[in-house]
Every structure is written in structure tokens, then in C-alpha cells.
Amino acid sequence: MEKIQDSKRFEHTLGVEYTAAALAMRYDCDVRDAQIAGLLHDCAKCLTDEKRLSICKKNKIPITAVEKKNPFLLHAKVGAHLAYKEYGIRNPDILNAIRSHTTGRQNMSTLEKIVFVADYIEPGRIHAPNLAEIRKLAFVDLDKALVRILKDTLDYLRASGGDVDPMTEETWNCYNK
Numbered sequence: 408m409e410k411i412q413d414s415k416r417f418e419h420t421l422g423v424e425y426t427a428a429a430l431a432m433r434y435d436c437d438v439r440d441a442q443i444a445g446l447l448h449d450c451a452k453c454l455t456d457e458k459r460l461s462i463c464k465k466n467k468i469p470i471t472a473v474e475k476k477n478p479f480l481l482h483a484k485v486g487a488h489l490a491y492k493e494y495g496i497r498n499p500d501i502l503n504a505i506r507s508h509t510t511g512r513q514n515m516s517t518l519e520k521i522v523f524v525a526d527y528i529e530p531g532r533i534h535a536p537n538l539a540e541i542r543k544l545a546f547v548d549l550d551k552a553l554v555r556i557l558k559d560t561l562d563y564l565r566a567s568g569g570d571v572d573p574m575t576e577e578t579w580n581c582y583n584k
């Protein structure tokens with residue numbers, strides 16, 4: 408990852424790796440799997456949009472309307488593909504955790520939730536609102552932290568006029584009960 412990511416992204420990657428490991432310890436998840444998923448989650452983040460789109464086309468990975476308009480969103484799907492193809496990952500739970508790390512999805516596994524939450528709270532993140540509270544919550548109740556992150560993400564996107572991936576809303580509807 409150090410070779411293919413810029414230094415800022417690599418620092419984030421290491422942050423997600425060890426935050427995911429700490430959460431795995433807390434929630435009885437495989438620590439090694441959490442580290443691997445954390446290390447690989449943004450493996451397609453430093454590609455160009457053209458490259459991401461061409462990898463999708465070549466491998467028949469479906470592209471949604473929001474993704475077509477915002478191809479950086481594809482880094483999760485393409486990341487899972489590369490994790491399988493280039494990095495030899497065969498554990499479907501790790502691949503799912505990479506695939507769902509930006510939008511979440513319905514019925515996420517503990518590992519998927521861990522990577523999603525770790526991506527948001529890792530120490531290098533400084534701009535998100537309510538970070539101190541969410542960081543604490545993550546180690547108390549993983550589902551509540553997940554819902555809180557989804558809510559803040561949706562609020563932020565709506566306020567800033569950004570495109571909301573319908574998948575994020577779907578995840579929110581699934582967990583906001």
C-alpha cells in the first residue's frame with residue numbers, strides 16, 4: 408500500500424488498520440482479518456477515475472447512476488475486486504468489508520461494521536463533526552456508532568448538496584430502528 412498510495416492516504420490506511428484491530432478485540436472478531444481489511448480497504452483509492460471505470464467495464468462490475476457521476480465511489484467495489492485479483496484475498500467477509508466500507512449495506516457482518524466505523528473514526532480524521540462522541544460510542548455500541556455515522560454522512564451530503572448514494576440510505580433504513 409505504501410507503494411501505491413500517496414503519503415496522506417497511506418497514513419489513513421494505517422490508521423484504519425489499527426483502529427479496526429482495536430475494534431475487533433472489543434467485538435470478538437478476528438483481529439488479523441480486521442487488519443487485512445483495514446489495510447486493503449482503500450487499495451483502489453489512488454487510481455484515476457478512468458482506471459476505475461475501465462476496471463469495472465473489463466470485469467463486468469455493475470456501475471450505478473450515482474457511481475457513474477461520482478466514479479470515486481467505485482473505489483470500494485473496485486477495491487474488493489483488486490483485493491481478490493491482485494492481493495489474493497479469498498475470505499468473502501474481508502472482501503465484503505472492503506466493498507461496503509463507504510455506503511454500508513443491509514445485514515452487515517461484524518467485520519463489515521468494524522471497517523466502516525474504523526474508516527470514519529481513525530486518528531487521522533479531524534474534520535467530521537461529533538468525532539469525540541462517535542469514537543467513544545464505537546467502543547460501547549458498534550451498531551449505534553454505525554447509525555450515528557450514517558446520519559452524519561447523510562446530513563452532511565444533504566447540506567452540502569453532494570450526491571447521496573441510495574445504498575447509504577438503504578443501510579440507514581436497515582439500522583435506524
Ligand code: FE
Binds near residue numbers: 508
Ligand atoms: Fe474509502
Ligand code: FE
Binds near residue numbers: 419423448449
Ligand atoms: Fe478510507
